[in-house]
Amino acid sequence: MRIGLLGTGPWADMAHAPALRLHDGLDFVGVWGRRPDAAEELAKRHGTRAYDDPDALLADVEAVAFALPPAVQADMAVRAARAGCHLLLDKPLAATVAQGRAVVEAAGGAGVASVVFLTARFQPETEAWITEQGAGGDWFTARAQWLGAVFSGDSPFAASPWRREKGALWDVGPHALSVLLPVLGDARRVSAAAPGSGDTVHLVLDHTGGASSTLTLSLSAPPAAAGAAVELRGPRGVTLLPEATEGPVPALLRAVDALLASAGGAGPHPCDASFGLRVTEILAEAESLLAERR
Structure with missing residues (x-):
């Protein structure tokens, strides 16, 4: 092609x-x-x-x-x-x-x-985990942290105008949602949204599968604190998103x-683009709630 x-x-x-x-x-x-x-x-x-x-x-x-x-x-x-x-x-x-x-x-x-x-949907370890946890269902709650050091470290993306304007919500928020939505179901609503330090935001989502999730998103984390983690808790216990081994x-x-x-x-x-649109809708809902808090 x-x-x-x-x-x-x-x-x-x-x-x-x-x-x-x-x-x-x-x-x-x-x-x-x-x-x-x-x-x-x-x-x-x-x-x-x-x-x-x-x-x-x-x-x-x-x-x-x-x-x-x-x-x-x-x-x-x-x-x-x-x-x-x-x-x-x-x-x-x-x-x-x-x-x-x-x-x-x-x-x-x-x-x-x-x-x-x-990215997580096209890496073997993480995609296999997402598929397995989505098939298991019955999750009670989830916690996702996507913490980047773009604005606090030596990143080639630090000067990106759109990242400066839209922040972590729009940059790393899609990554977190790409993991949570296929596991917990669509977000019925963004229950809460609050700003944190720098561009950091904290969200609470209510999912169609019955679970709730919390997300902490940032591009302003100290380099030593940067990283991504997703934790699920339910009747079968606790499971963590595995680390990807590829670039x-x-x-x-x-x-x-x-x-x-x-x-x-x-x-x-x-x-596909329809999923990308659904992610955009959730981000826009969260952005609207954050604007009310600022």
Whole structure:
């Protein structure tokens, strides 16, 4: 499948471009970015072509991968879907519910496949655990902590304007929800939301399966305190999300496999644009509650 990449930032360089170049089922046709010089540099490093016009790239490919800020991704995803391109999306799907809904409608209208790259769902250890715990059910409560040191350490993402604006809720919140929702069921409501230090937020969710969950999300954690953990408690005891042993490139290769399968007729993937929209709706609900507290 011919595929292009939209985006030229650190994530495109360290994750997307290597995965697109390495996958045996892809022809990595080219890259477009909002900064032409960055597109040229990225294309040279990864053995592909830089495009000045995104529509020219869309016309040359059958699928497109995104490494763009959420608001830009949503607009470009609508454009790509209407051009007949399958969508390998990043999280969050969009910056607003309306933008996310537009992506879902465009993908559905064009009949193109979509996959949102939520890392834990494409790593063998964590995906197997999510599947097993979701099948077991009957959980009483869950606790998720997704603590990054993006704003307190030496991160290439620290200057990201959208992360500075939207914070951990929108950056790492999708990761936590991608684990909790398939295990506990959809969130009936965000019961509570409170701000913490820096961009830290604390959420309480009420799930359709009967359980409640608490989430602590941050990009401002001290580097020594950074990390992700999910704990489930129920009649069978306590279980913890296992640590992943691989980096983002192998996970992205599996996300590409999922997109190829869906495009080939396997049906929608659990992490398709519709799931990305549901995550966006929950984030927007939490954001509204947080605005009332500030």
